[in-house]
Ligand SMILES: NC(=O)c1ccc[n+]([C@@H]2O[C@H](COP(=O)([O-])OP(=O)(O)OC[C@H]3O[C@@H](n4cnc5c(N)ncnc54)[C@H](O)[C@@H]3O)[C@@H](O)[C@H]2O)c1
C-alpha cells in the first residue's frame with residue numbers, strides 16, 4: 001500500500017456508506033460523506049447514525065454534508081454506497097464534480113431495473129472519465145463500522161485504480177483483496193440477495209435447514225452460470241463476492257434480504273414487510289431484473305425465477321416451491 005493520504009468521498013449516508021466512511025478513516029484517509037438528509041449528515045459529522053447504525057460510535061473526523069460540491073471536488077477515491085436503483089441519478093449529478101482519473105468504487109449490490117444493466121455499466125455511462133471498480137464481499141455494515149475483522153474484494157480492470165481503492169479503505173481489520181473481474185464481483189453481490197430471499201422464504205415456511213443449504217448451493221450454481229455467461233469468472237463467484245457473501249447473508253437474520261424472505265415465508269405480504277422497514281432490501285428491487293437478464297441470455301436460474309414469480313404475485317409460495325421440487329434432477333454442474 002502507498003503511504004499517500006487519500007481524499008475519499010463517500011456517497012450515501014445509509015448503513016453502508018457510514019460504515020465505509022469509518023473504514024476509510026481507519027485507513028488514514030481524509031473522509032467527506034454526502035447524505036441527502038441534513039439530520040443524517042449532522043449526526044454522522046457528530047459521530048453517530050442512530051437510524052442505520054444504532055449504538056455505534058463512528059470514527060471521528062468524518063465530514064458529512066448534503067451538498068455534493070462540498071464532498072466531491074479533490075477526492076481521488078469515491079465510494080458509491082447508495083441503493084442500486086439510485087446510482088444513475090446520483091452519478092448524473094456527481095459526474096461534473098469528479099476529479100480527473102478519480103477511482104469510483106461501486107459498493108451497491110444490484111441490477112438496474114428496466115435497463116437490466118450492471119452498476120459498472122451505469123457508472124460508465126454517467127461518468128465516462130472515472131476509473132471504475134467494484135467493492136463487494138461479506139460485510140454487515142454494523143460490524144465494519146465497529147472495526148471487526150472483515151474481508152472484501154476490490155475488482156477493477158485498471159490495477160492502479162484497484163490499488164487506490166485498496167489503500168483508501170483497507171486496513172488491518174478491513175482486508176481488501178484485488179481482482180480484475182468486475183462482472184463476477186457484481187453478479188455475485190447482486191444475485192446473492194435474490195438467493196438470500198429464497199433461503200429466507202424457505203426458512204419462514206418451515207422447510208428446514210437442509211432445504212436452506214440446498215437453496216444456497218443451487219443458488220450459487222445460478223450465480224456462477226449468470227456471471228460466466230456475462231463474461232465473469234466462476235472463481236470470483238466462488239470467492240468473497242459470491243459464496244462468501246451468500247453464506248453470510250443467507251444464514252443470518254441480520255440480513256435484510258433473508259429476514260424479508262422469512263417474513264414472506266411466514267405469511268406476511270411484501271407490501272406490509274417493506275412498509276415496516278426503513279433500510280433498503282436490494283433483492284426485492286433486483287429480482288425482476290435478475291430474472292429478466294437470465295431469460296435474455298438463456299441462463300437457467302430457476303431459484304431466481306421462483307423468487308421473481310413470488311414477488312410479482314404470479315405464483316404463491318407453495319406453488320413456487322412445488323415447481324422447484326418437480327424439476328428433473330440433472331447433472332450437478334452444468335452451464
Ligand atoms: N448495510 C450493509 O450491510 C451493506 C453491506 C454491503 C453492501 N450494501 C449495499 O449498499 C447499498 C446501500 O445500502 P445501505 O445498507 O447503506 O442502505 P440504507 O437503507 O441503510 O441506506 C440507503 C441510503 O441511501 C439513501 N437513498 C435512498 N434512495 C436514494 C436516492 N434516490 N438518492 C439518494 N439517496 C438515496 C437513503 O436515504 C439512505 O441514506 C445497497 O446496495 C446495499 O446492498 C449494504
Ligand SMILES: O=P(O)(O)OC[C@H](O)CO
Pocket residue numbers: 109137138139140141193196245248249254255256257258280281282
Ligand atoms: O442485509 P443485506 O441482506 O442487505 O446484506 C448486507 C450485505 O450485502 C452483506 O454482505
